Amino acid sequence: MFSYNLDHLKELESESIFILREVAAQFEKPVLLFSGGKDSIIVSYLAKKAFYPAKIPFALLHIDTGHNFQETISFRDKWVEKLGTKLIVRSVQSSINSGRAHEESGPYASRNILQTITLLDAIEEFKFDAAIGGARRDEEKARAKERFFSHRDEFGQWEPKNQRPELWNLFNGRKKIGEHFRIFPLSNWTELDVWSYIQRNEIELPSLYFSHKRDVFERHGVIYGYADFMELLPDEKVKKLQVRFRTIGDMTCTGAIESNASTVNEIIDELLVSRVTERGSRIDDQRSENAMEERKKSGYF
Amino acid sequence: MSIKTEKELLRFTTCGSVDDGKSTLIGRLLLDTKNIFDDQLLALQSSSERKGLDEIDLSLLTDGLKAEREQGITIDVAYRYFSTPKREFIIADTPGHIQYTKNMVTGASSANLALILIDARKGMVEQTHRHSFIAGLLGIPHMVVCINKMDLVGYDQSVYEKIVDEFRMFSSRLDVQDIQFIPISAKLGDNVVNRSVQMPWYEGSTLMFHLEHVHISGDLNHVDCRLPVQYVIRPQDDAYHDYRAYAGRIAGGVFRKGDKVMVLPSGFTSTIKTINAPEGEIKEAFAPMSISLLLDDEIDISRGDMIVRENNSPQNSQDIDIMLCWLNEKKLQEGGRYIVKHTSREVRCIVKEILYKIDISHLRRIENETSFGVNDIGRVVLRTTQPLFFDSYRRNRNTGSLILIDEGTNETVGAGMIV
Known part of the structure; x- marks a missing residue:
């Protein structure tokens, strides 16, 4: 007898599409948080499939730190046009200008934490009741505790010790006015699953993920892409290296790796022998052992 | 080099009581299948040193929250991912404390397989009964019982066999078709990924071999559309x-x-x-x-x-007979009203009758009860405002499961399996 079996990528794809449709059915005004990184690209790609041939029934929201890679922004605009969806951009710079956020200074300055303020303000401004993100449980230990449907109180806070149990395929998105949900359709995907899916479906990605020559400098073993708003320490020098990025955040918190991998296949080969996790090059996680948990509790992505 | 991208996905849940080495076992599985990366290992080393330990404490790998690391306990289900050339695995790592049965039910609801740990020195304890019963109740098709810490009982075959016999006596009253027993030492790695040289008397497969080969394609219902x-x-x-x-x-x-x-x-x-x-x-x-x-x-x-x-309809009724796990501190009362979520349908219900609760440690019914406290399990009848279309949970986990939601707090308070 023919066996009815889905391989793991198809099972994950089916699960994520189920979640996205559930969001559209249960919430009045969802939004998809789009960073221009591979995970949010996959979520929007899956959303396109989930509602085809109709348009994606929610907008994309980009929280722009103002310190993004130029490649990310141009990819974003092209991608959104292809999807045919609406893009909303809210910038950390305006939060700073209006006095809602206070900029860090010095060589270690990052706008990473400030994004939370801009994000929560945007959620309130548009009355979004569900914000869909690309976070995966395998990325980080606090994220391993996340639900698919993750409740946020009226202050946007996460209460990890008292989460709603999530059973079978039954997702409870009920909430009071002013509260919202964060939704993570890629919860069960690993980094390798994401790349295998990109390979199988030939999904376009920003050039940053592929090997290229770039002006960089090194700090505490991390390779940073250089931009003129970044302050160097006395012994740091800008040099040219052949690099690529494994994750794409803002320039101040994303480290590059030296690599010659210039195709998806080469990246997968590189991942298979890699001995360092994806977020090993994320400076935002290394501020302390609880860095991600603390940020998530206060409303971060 | 290339990877085989067509792999099966196995979801399993781990259950054990405090200190029986569950986190260590997960750490061992990840380490010996080369799924721990250098930066994780380094972080692990420094945390172990800070705690004044001589060797790496693999259990630290699975603690996600600050409070968990501080108190040395697991509070919430954590999900772990690893893969081998044969399969991809998702582990729902559930806490063993008695007050966290709701986490076990959560982890078990989507699992193909339950991994139950028993400390060889202690044998079966109340938690073992509880976890095995829940695994059976939640219809997990496969169960693996790992008798751990065999190194601490001199790898003694008779200790292992005594526990196996004891478990078999108990499990004959549970509804689980496939049970495997494996003697292991998670700390030293015996029979986890690599075959133990200390226990030549054991002729079965290692845990990893079993996880890679257990037949799961028949776990879903492909009969009733x-x-x-x-x-x-x-x-x-x-x-x-x-x-x-x-x-x-x-x-x-x-x-x-x-x-x-x-x-x-x-x-x-x-x-x-x-x-x-x-x-x-x-x-x-x-x-x-x-x-x-x-x-x-x-x-x-x-x-x-x-x-x-047309010729194969589900049951259609407003009176729903369920096995219920209660997940909330606020008690369920006979006559209480809740929201029911079943498949994509949402209706309201009243708890018409509590038939009995189950004393899990002794697998006995307790009758004449009028309320359910947190972690209580038993049989109740619901009356819904609209009919549900369902199958028994035994026949189909998707159309036989439901959750109850509190109308006031919006919390998920109950997990029901239709009888």
Whole structure:
């Protein structure tokens, strides 16, 4: 007898599409948080499939730190046009200008934490009741505790010790006015699953993920892409290296790796022998052992 | 080099009581299958040193929250991912404390396999009864009982066999078809990924071999066609005038183009014109695929309806007899009102009758109870405001499961399996 079996990528794809449709059915005004990184690209790609041939029934929201890679922004605009969806951009710079956020200074300055303020303000401004993100449980230990449907109180806070149990395929998105949900359709995907899916479906990605020559400098073993708003320490020098990025955040918190991998296949080969996790090059996680948990509790992505 | 991208996904849950080495076992599985990376190992080393330990404490790998690391306990289900060339694995790592039974139920609800740990020095304890019973109740098709810390009992075969016998006595009263026993030492790695040289008397497979080879493709129901309608796709576009596709994740059976189907609750029938999958149009679809269907006739169908085959209908009733796990501090009372979520359907209900609760340690019924406290399990009858279309949980986990939601707090307070 023919066996009815889905391989793991198809099972994950089916699960994520189920979640996205559930969001559209249960919430009045969802939004998809789009960073221009591979995970949010996959979520929007899956959303396109989930509602085809109709348009994606929610907008994309980009929280722009103002310190993004130029490649990310141009990819974003092209991608959104292809999807045919609406893009909303809210910038950390305006939060700073209006006095809602206070900029860090010095060589270690990052706008990473400030994004939370801009994000929560945007959620309130548009009355979004569900914000869909690309976070995966395998990325980080606090994220391993996340639900698919993750409740946020009226202050946007996460209460990890008292989460709603999530059973079978039954997702409870009920909430009071002013509260919202964060939704993570890629919860069960690993980094390798994401790349295998990109390979199988030939999904376009920003050039940053592929090997290229770039002006960089090194700090505490991390390779940073250089931009003129970044302050160097006395012994740091800008040099040219052949690099690529494994994750794409803002320039101040994303480290590059030296690599010659210039195709998806080469990246997968590189991942298979890699001995360092994806977020090993994320400076935002290394501020302390609880860095991600603390940020998530206060409303971060 | 290339990877095999077509692999099966095995979801398993780990259950054990405090200190029986569950976190160490997970750490060992990840380490010996080379799924721990250098930066994780380094972080692990420094945390172990800070705690004043001589060797790496593998259990630190699975603690996610600050409070868990501080108190040395696991508070919430954590999900772990690893893969081997044969399969991909998702572990739902559930805490062993008695007050966290709700986490075990959560982890078990989606698992193909339950991994139960027993400390060889202690044998079966109350938690073992509880966890095995819940695994059986939640219909996990496969169970592996690891008798751990064999190194601390001199790898003694008679200790192992005594526990196996004891477990078999107990499990004969549970509803689990496939149980395997494996003597291991998670700390030293015996029979986890690598075969133990200390226990030549054990001739079965290692834990990893078993996880890679246990037959799971028969775990889903491919007999009774059930598509709970999740969402109706209606493009606001002239090119797709009158286009209506009924989207959902198949809960059971195989749907084929041209099949005659019936829609519940209306009872109208039609024929499947098109099946759309993520990759485009396909000829047949089965659980757990997310698809959308186009039908030949225009019928009024909305979220909460169910598409089935004409000659194979689910049960249809407003009186629902369930096994209930209560998950909330606020007690369930006879006569209490709740929201029921079942497939894509949401209705209200009243708790008509509490039939009995179960004393899990002794597998006995306790009758004449009028309320359920947190972690209580028992049988109740619900009366719903609208009929549900369901199968027994034994027949189909997707159409036989439901949750109860508190109308005041919006919390998920109960997990029900339809008898």
